[in-house]
Amino acid sequence: MIKTIALLSPVYATLFWGVTLLIQRRPANQSRFVLGIFMLFACMLYVSHTVFFLEFYHTYSFFESIYLYAGLSVYPLFYTYILLLSTIRFNTRRHLLHFLPGILFGVVALILTSLLTPDQRIYYVKHILINENLKNIDTTTLTGVKALVFLISRIIFILQTVIYLIFGIRIANQHNKTINNFFSETEGKRMNWVRDISILVLGVSLAAISFALLGRSYFVQHDLLLLLPSAFFTVFFFILGHKGNLQQPIYERLYENDEELSYQEDAPPEENNLKERLLVLFEENKIYRLNDLRIHTISESLHTNRTYISRLINEEFQMNFNEFVNQYRIKEAKELLSTRASTKYTMEYIAEQAGFGSVASFSRVFKEIEGVTPGKYRLMHNKD
Structure with a gap:
């Protein structure tokens, strides 16, 4: 048996x-x-x-x-x-x-x-x-x-x-x-x-x-x-x-075809101008609030390809695209958590306003960057 x-x-x-x-x-x-x-x-x-x-x-x-x-x-x-x-x-x-x-x-x-x-x-x-x-x-x-x-x-x-x-x-x-x-x-x-x-x-x-x-x-x-x-x-x-x-696989094609890359390599965009336009897109237009923001969206907005955007962020800001976007989202979330009316906001509302797709994602990223959970951060700020 x-x-x-x-x-x-x-x-x-x-x-x-x-x-x-x-x-x-x-x-x-x-x-x-x-x-x-x-x-x-x-x-x-x-x-x-x-x-x-x-x-x-x-x-x-x-x-x-x-x-x-x-x-x-x-x-x-x-x-x-x-x-x-x-x-x-x-x-x-x-x-x-x-x-x-x-x-x-x-x-x-x-x-x-x-x-x-x-x-x-x-x-x-x-x-x-x-x-x-x-x-x-x-x-x-x-x-x-x-x-x-x-x-x-x-x-x-x-x-x-x-x-x-x-x-x-x-x-x-x-x-x-x-x-x-x-x-x-x-x-x-x-x-x-x-x-x-x-x-x-x-x-x-x-x-x-x-x-x-x-x-x-x-x-x-x-x-x-x-x-x-x-x-x-x-x-x-x-x-x-x-x-x-x-598990769900990724079906999206993540790489430009060789012809597109070859064309772009022959005529690269001005790096300084591209950097300025990228910062305007994030700091003034607050594009990071899109909860499913992808580098493809950024490249279309700036009329260039994803390779240049990725390289620019990696080299100029010493971070990847995910980290670059999340720094703006966490800054936005911290401002919301620091207001006197923050206790009226639910975590779902704050996560959505900052651009996160879910509270779980918001909490994980916030703790990774700030070292504390969003709830604890709000509690500490209100006590101060």
């Missing part, structure tokens, strides 16, 4: 989210679709685990090709999911190379299994995988060659966990930097959550490596120990599916 629960829990979690993410009738969402595929591949992985630990050794010898294919594809799929959520341009053809190891090892494992006799297949699983735990591999035999293929695939899997995790963190950081240079309101657009997911992935990776070093034979002999990795992976996949279901 314990073994069955431990084996089937991650299967149910991944199958549930895989089906849920793929059948939803929403506008085309590539990232959610890829996450659904990722969940189904993880499900195949744990179905193979189930067949192994239920001691269907002959059946598992064929399932091992699925196990290798799915195992070497889950991290590339997770990496693809992060890429599709980010603002980085996606090259589909080149990216397909990431899935070659899974296909190659899956096909080779299937061919080798087909060449083995039924007795050799059972011997491979019971003796080489369980009793020997891939030690003393004899490559002069067909079962030894199959064991070597399995061992190499495990090494590649370990490398994948580290490489794709590092790449995922770098992509998240680059995405956040880009978002801060294009949007004044970043709630729901930034990928800070990837940091939390990456920590979970790191935990999964370390756990997977540890389990690989211990060998599955260790868990065959201790049914209760199956509950630990089962609970860990079940919780991880459920959280990932939940976050992925809520």
Whole structure:
């Protein structure tokens, strides 16, 4: 009973989210679709685990090709999911190379299994995988060659966990930097959550490596120990599916095309004049009060492209677009909070007047800049 629960829990979690993410009738969402595929591949992985630990050794010898294919594809799929959520341009053809190891090892494992006799297949699983735990591999035999293929695939899997995790963190950081240079309101657009997911992935990776070093034979002999990795992976996949279901990707094209940039580079605007017009736009016209202000709106108002505006703000003011806009919004909010009538204003009203899209966004930015919440700031001012 314990073994069955431990084996089937991650299967149910991944199958549930895989089906849920793929059948939803929403506008085309590539990232959610890829996450659904990722969940189904993880499900195949744990179905193979189930067949192994239920001691269907002959059946598992064929399932091992699925196990290798799915195992070497889950991290590339997770990496693809992060890429599709980010603002980085996606090259589909080149990216397909990431899935070659899974296909190659899956096909080779299937061919080798087909060449083995039924007795050799059972011997491979019971003796080489369980009793020997891939030690003393004899490559002069067909079962030894199959064991070597399995061992190499495990090494590649370990490398994948580290490489794709590092790449995922770098992509998240680059995405956040880009978002801060294009949007004044970043709630729901930034990928800070990837940091939390990456920590979970790191935990999964370390756990997977540890389990690989211990060998599955260790868990065959201790049914209760199956509950630990089962609970860990079940919780991880459920959280990932939940976050992925809520996450909204950015569809807006954030970069000018090459022809526009080339034309603008040939005739750059006067920097001083552009800076003066930018300050007029913020200090006199108070354009920052638009709660969904984007750098595209600024560039249209000043008749230039976003690249110049972003570069100007970065170089002249030593901040990104998001920080530049928020300094004006916080200044406006502080003036409202400092008036004698401030106690009559709700936080929703102050946030709206200052240009924030929500009270949550207003409170977060205010505390980041001033070190206190808007409510505490108002209380301190009234006491003074």
